[in-house]
Amino acid sequence: MKKFWNDLPHGFTILAPMEGVTDVVFRRVVAKAGRPDVFFTEFTNVSSFASEKGRHDALERLDIVRDENGENLETPIVAQIWGKNPDHFAETAKHLEELGFDGLDINMGCPDRHVNKAGGGAAMINTPELAIECIERAKASTNLPVSVKTRLGYTFRDEYLEWISLLLNQHLAALTVHLRTRKEMSKVPAHYDLIPEIVALRDEISPETKLIINGDIKDLAAAKELSEKYPGVDGFMIGRGVFANPYCFTDRHPSQEELKNLFLYHLDLFDQRARELESRGSRYPYEPIKHFIKVYFSGFDGAAELRNKLMECKSSDELRAILK
Numbered sequence: 001m002k003k004f005w006n007d008l009p010h011g012f013t014i015l016a017p018m019e020g021v022t023d024v025v026f027r028r029v030v031a032k033a034g035r036p037d038v039f040f041t042e043f044t045n046v047s048s049f050a051s052e053k054g055r056h057d058a059l060e061r062l063d064i065v066r067d068e069n070g071e072n073l074e075t076p077i078v079a080q081i082w083g084k085n086p087d088h089f090a091e092t093a094k095h096l097e098e099l100g101f102d103g104l105d106i107n108m109g110c111p112d113r114h115v116n117k118a119g120g121g122a123a124m125i126n127t128p129e130l131a132i133e134c135i136e137r138a139k140a141s142t143n144l145p146v147s148v149k150t151r152l153g154y155t156f157r158d159e160y161l162e163w164i165s166l167l168l169n170q171h172l173a174a175l176t177v178h179l180r181t182r183k184e185m186s187k188v189p190a191h192y193d194l195i196p197e198i199v200a201l202r203d204e205i206s207p208e209t210k211l212i213i214n215g216d217i218k219d220l221a222a223a224k225e226l227s228e229k230y231p232g233v234d235g236f237m238i239g240r241g242v243f244a245n246p247y248c249f250t251d252r253h254p255s256q257e258e259l260k261n262l263f264l265y266h267l268d269l270f271d272q273r274a275r276e277l278e279s280r281g282s283r284y285p286y287e288p289i290k291h292f293i294k295v296y297f298s299g300f301d302g303a304a305e306l307r308n309k310l311m312e313c314k315s316s317d318e319l320r321a322i323l324k
């Protein structure tokens with residue numbers, strides 16, 4: 001079995017899976033700014049992957065950055081998947097290694113209403129037997145290490161005792177705990193006070209499982225601070241921190257010039273991806289790039305005016321023209 005989880009430094013960092021954000025383009029931007037120790041993809045639905053109609057879109061989500069020799073440039077990379085059908089977990093898991101992934105992660109924490117209605121994400125917390133079956137079927141269908149990302153519970157934070165114990169009993173390669181309940185969404189601070197108890201559960205039930213903490217960790221410095229305070233935690237996952245600073249996996253604070261150049265790099269990758277998907281009979285829509293403008297142009301005199309101008313643009317060339 002591939003075992004990259006054991007080769008990571010203590011206190012390793014992970015770029016969190018973020019739907020509509022951490023696709024093949026933005027992962028490369030983050031890698032350029034300063035890479036985390038591990039990359040996660042945005043999540044892919046197993047029932048889409050397992051269906052003839054959905055496979056094409058699912059495979060686009062599972063593209064990996066490669067160099068001209070076909071070498072994976074963002075290793076180790078973990079494919080995150082979600083759903084509720086054990087057969088579809090098995091079918092998806094079977095293909096992830098040949099697609100170039102180093103690990104497989106099951107999402108059991110997403111609070112999105114549509115995802116939960118479909119029985120996936122955080123809804124799995126309420127169907128523990130099905131959750132176990134999905135993990136078992138995934139494990140049995142791949143040589144990749146299988147991990148889970150979840151929340152403390154669905155409604156009450158004390159659900160963690162039973163739910164996290166149940167997951168640890170599956171002897172996962174790694175377990176990421178977003179320290180909030182589904183009900184709390186992202187509206188309250190992450191419950192760091194529970195870390196010692198969760199570490200103790202891991203030590204008791206499954207010492208070989210890497211424990212990763214997630215929620216409100218904004219950058220490498222914050223991860224290092226938490227690592228000193230809670231040495232039992234193996235790794236730290238950062239999500240929204242990349243919006244405040246794409247260099248968050250480094251100790252560096254970029255100048256405005258560097259941020260502008262990073263945005264220009266992002267635009268080049270965007271155009272490349274659009275051309276590539278077009279040649280595959282698909283498309284890479286322009287509008288979502290607007291969500292990133294604030295990442296690069298904030299916190300200086302005139303930033304709001306510049307952003308307003310950039311938001312009105314209708315193509316990457318128009319964006320470039322303004323930045324010149």
Ligand SMILES: Cc1cc2nc3c(=O)[nH]c(=O)nc-3n(C[C@H](O)[C@H](O)[C@H](O)COP(=O)(O)O)c2cc1C
Pocket residue numbers: 016017018019020021042043080107109110149178214215216217237238239240241
């Ligand atoms: C735009 C967005 C999309 C997300 N998509 C996913 C996803 O696909 N899978 C997942 O496990 N979590 C997803 N999350 C949750 C993040 O991975 C992370 O758990 C959450 O943002 C808390 O971490 P943070 O405080 O570092 O941002 C998403 C979060 C955001 C903001």
